[in-house]
Amino acid sequence: MFKTIVIGSSNKINVVIRQFSITSARNAQHQSKIVIVGGGSGGCSVAAKFVNALGKNNVTIIEPANKHYYQPLFTLAGGGLKKLSQSHKDMSDVLPKGAQWVQDSVAEFDPKNNTVTTKLGDVFKYEVLLIAVGLQLRYDDIPGLVNALDNYDNVGSIYSPKYVEQTYRAIQTFEKGNIIYTYPNSPVKCPGAPQKICYIHENFLRKMGKRNNANVTYNTSLPVIFGVKVYADALWKVAKSRNINVNLRTCLVEVHPEKNEAVFQNLDKPEQKFTVEYSMLHAVPPMGTPTPLKTNKDLANDMGFLTVDKSTLQHTRYPNIFGIGDCTDSPNSKTAAAVAGQCNVVFKHMRAVLDGKPLSLAYDGYASCPLVTGAGKCILAEFDYNLQPLETFPIRQDREMYIMYLFKKELMPFLYWNLMMRGYWNGPAIVRKLLHLGMKN
Structure with missing residues (x-):
């Protein structure tokens, strides 16, 4: 008999498993044909495909969040072109109804025994596992940045819903001085976003008649303005035509918000650091995979990314494990569009493993x-x-x-x-x- 399981959290009781035929005891053992860790773009889209193909109660999704965000809208919201409220829906309305939602996060992966263990102590055994945990924002890796974002209204960041609206307010209230936009020295999701918000804000200043009062700078840790030459050439023209200063291999390493100062490092000459005073700062945090994946040497590479075959998206050591989205070491740009290009390959290959058939598709890195x-x-x-x-x-x-x-x-x-x-x-x-x-x- 299927029933709803209620599992407690530290602050309140949450319904975390829908229609799951098991008891609610802690440290319970669960079994599922397919376990998906992460309810973001990749996890949700593949789960929906399996529910459509196999029907109810074959898929378990482990995801702690209450809200599902369409993160590409953050850039538009940070520039006043959309509202933040348009970027999210309740997770319960987005995850497929035929899947079993476990509102918890994974504490441990055990690929040798085909299990994952959640923070609340439940153990889930799977036939096929999809890891779709994305990237975590690590604002605290830059000294002073969290203090700046939480306590000063002239510092913003479009990468977290907590700071998106603050970013728009910062450009609205800007009067004159230096505006600095940054790109961190780490892999990032949506690598175009750090400069998109720069262009959107610069355009906004022109409309408000404040552009002549602003010195706009984009500091990126990358050696290029964009990785694809034909688009990079176009972006250099945009930046030059709008008098936007672009500094390559320049990384934000510290913020002194009480003095409105940002400290940067020349990555080609690491001993060289310099301080710039700002009137407004838009900061993009370093990013990395969640700790349970990052520290699992059976699954991840030295940088903490899930190791997969870039064509099949199958794990390089465990054939019944697949990855999708930002958390894999697949060398594609980490965008929602890339997930769309990956999801059918992952779905078909996971199903092939279940059926004992060969893998037949190839992701082209789109x-x-x-x-x-x-x-x-x-x-x-x-x-x-x-x-x-x-x-x-x-x-x-x-x-x-x-x-x-x-x-x-x-x-x-x-x-x-x-x-x-x-x-x-x-x-x-x-x-x-x-x-x-x-x-x-």
């Missing part, structure tokens, strides 16, 4: 980064593992276009909530073939 450069302007970057353009439309996409802005602002959120989160969107590959008449672009 990722997309809609580079919004202001209200009504967007360069739609699409590319593959080789950092070569893999564009959907049969036109040049390395230029600012209003239609691409509409796709980013209106169409992509619709596709995400109504198709991808329900298991019906695998990225634009089919659309690309149709528009290019089946020819490679």
Whole structure:
């Protein structure tokens, strides 16, 4: 008989498992055909596919959060082009109803015994495991940054919902001085976002008649402004035409908010540090995988990322484990569009393992980064593992276009909530073939 299990947390009682035929005792043993760790873009989309294919009660999702965020909207909300409230829904409304939701987080992976253990002590045994835990924001890795974000209204960050609205208020109240935007010395999710918010804010200042009062600087730890040359060339033109200073290999290492000072390091000459006074600072935190994955040497590489075959997304040591999204060492750009390109490959391959069949598909590294450069302007970057353009439309996409802005602002959120989160969107590959008449672009 199936029933709802209620498991307690430290502050209140939460319903954490829906329709699960097991007792609610702590340290209970559970079994599931498919266990998915993480209810973000990758975990939810693959879970929906399995529920659609196999029916109810074959999938267990372990996810502690109450809200599911469509994070690509954070950039628009931080620039006043969308509202933060439009970026999230209740997790219970997004996860597929036929799946069993465990509202907890994983404390330990044990791939040798095909189990995961949650923080509350439950052990889940699986036939096939999908790890979709994403990246954690590590603001506290930069001394002074948490204090600056929590206590000063001229410092913002679009990467956390806690600070998105604060970021927009900061640019609204700016009067004059230095505005600095940063990119950390670590892998990041949505690597275009740190400069997108710079362009959006610069455009906002022009509309408000304050641009002449601002010295706008984008400091990035990367050796290039963008990884794909054709789009990088376009972005250099945007930056130069708008008098935005771009400093490569320049990393934020400390903040002194009481003095409005940011300390930067020249990564090519680490002994060289310099301090800049700011009127407004937008900081992007270093990021990394959650500790249970990062410290598991059976699963992760030296940087803490899940080791997978970049084509099949199957773990390199354990064939019944797969990865999706930001937490894997697959060398693609970490974006929601990349997850869309991965989800059908992961689903088909997980099912092949269940059925004892060979893996038949290959993920090509597709990722997309809609580079919004202001209200009504967007360069739609699409590319593959080789950092070569893999564009959907049969036109040049390395230029600012209003239609691409509409796709980013209106169409992509619709596709995400109504198709991808329900298991019906695998990225634009089919659309690309149709528009290019089946020819490679």
